[in-house]
Amino acid sequence: MKESLRSGSPAKRAAIVRAALEVFVRDGYARASVDAIATAAGVSKRTIYDYYGDKERLFLRAIRETRQAQTAAFEDLLDRTLGRVDDIEAALTAFGREFAVAISRSTDRAAVLRLTIAEAAHFPALLEPDEPSVQGLLADRLAGLAADGLLDVADPTEAAEFLGLLVTGRANNHSWYGSVPLADAEIARLADGGVRLFLRAYRRA
Known part of the structure; x- marks a missing residue:
């Protein structure tokens, strides 16, 4: 069954993308954590999972x-x-x-x-x-x-x-x-x- 992800708020998506790029560049994909991205974006970890599913999809979608x-x-x-x-x-x-x-x-x-x-x-x-x-x-x-x-x-x-x-x-x-x-x-x-x-x-x- 295909997982349904939320489109969510454009402002929150933009904040998550900016934070994700910053954290992935700073730490590299392997060391970057969703917790760090959520903190940098000012959103909950649950929001990131609701919007993007997991770290890999967040990485690819952010780019x-x-x-x-x-x-x-x-x-x-x-x-x-x-x-x-x-x-x-x-x-x-x-x-x-x-x-x-x-x-x-x-x-x-x-x-x-x-x-x-x-x-x-x-x-x-x-x-x-x-x-x-x-x-x-x-x-x-x-x-x-x-x-x-x-x-x-x-x-x-x-x-x-x-x-x-x-x-x-x-x-x-x-x-x-x-x-x-x-x-x-x-x-x-x-x-x-x-x-x-x-x-x-x-x-x-």
């Missing part, structure tokens, strides 16, 4: 729910910066700067990355692609910009991968994936360079 929230935020970023585009360089620059800031300063994103690297061997499900994926959403947007005559994109998926790397890669390296703070001006400089390089390859002549 999945965090990724889903990040994807929703990314979609909003695309709508703000690449929704209606007249000046392709200005639009991509706005996108690149904001995305680079989000990548280099998001503690949740850094936590998910560290947990995935540390625990993927024990939890292969962590490596399963999200649907929709950030790269897929960006690929669709670049394909639309190409259809509007603003870019020359033969392979939107490849172009999205390149753009993502170009606008976030150096910010990640310079900040040690969020461990070292970067000034706004430095993030802008790194992202702008990536956009210029991307446009050399993909701007429609």
